[in-house]
Amino acid sequence: MTVIETLTQRNEAFASSRFSADLKIMPSMKTMIIGCVDPRVDPVDIFGLLPGEAAVIRNLGGRITPATLQTMAMLRIVAKASGGEIGLGWNLIVLHHNDCGITRLAHPRSCSRSTSASPRQTSTPWPSPTPIRPSPLMSPP
Numbered sequence: 442m443t444v445i446e447t448l449t450q451r452n453e454a455f456a457s458s459r460f461s462a463d464l465k466i467m468p469s470m471k472t473m474i475i476g477c478v479d480p481r482v483d484p485v486d487i488f489g490l491l492p493g494e495a496a497v498i499r500n501l502g503g504r505i506t507p508a509t510l511q512t513m514a515m516l517r518i519v520a521k522a523s524g525g526e527i528g529l530g531w532n533l534i535v536l537h538h539n540d541c542g543i544t545r546l547a548h549p550r551s552c553s554r555s556t557s558a559s560p561r562q563t564s565t566p567w568p569s570p571t572p573i574r575p576s577p578l579m580s581p582p
């Protein structure tokens with residue numbers, strides 16, 4: 442069985458027995474989690490989340506980037522369109538972890554230990570992060 446067949450089979454099992462159409466689009470724990478894409482640190486596993494309890498945004502390093510802010514702003518718009526509100530009383534969790542792969546990008550020398558890249562290749566400076574700017578989609582609380 443291929444990976445896709447396995448995942449398709451798991452999706453069918455989830456859809457038929459564990460998905461609840463009664464779940465609200467607004468997380469029942471009024472919680473938004475920003476976490477890393479690293480498969481070892483899934484917030485669902487770490488916090489024992491059940492479907493519908495939290496909104497989870499994952500990216501490399503669990504960073505608050507302009508794209509993260511834009512996603513958060515769009516979630517707020519979706520919440521408003523659904524009759525809800527994201528704001529006071531909500532929890533925002535920024536979840537980082539040990540041995541995150543993004544730390545290897547910040548230190549080119551550590552990359553050279555695990556690859557056969559030449560020092561010239563690894564001495565290329567990592568680009569400066571893009572400053573976070575306020576999103577025009579976000580309104581003050």
Ligand SMILES: [Zn+2]
Nearest residue numbers: 477479541542
């Ligand atoms: Zn990570």
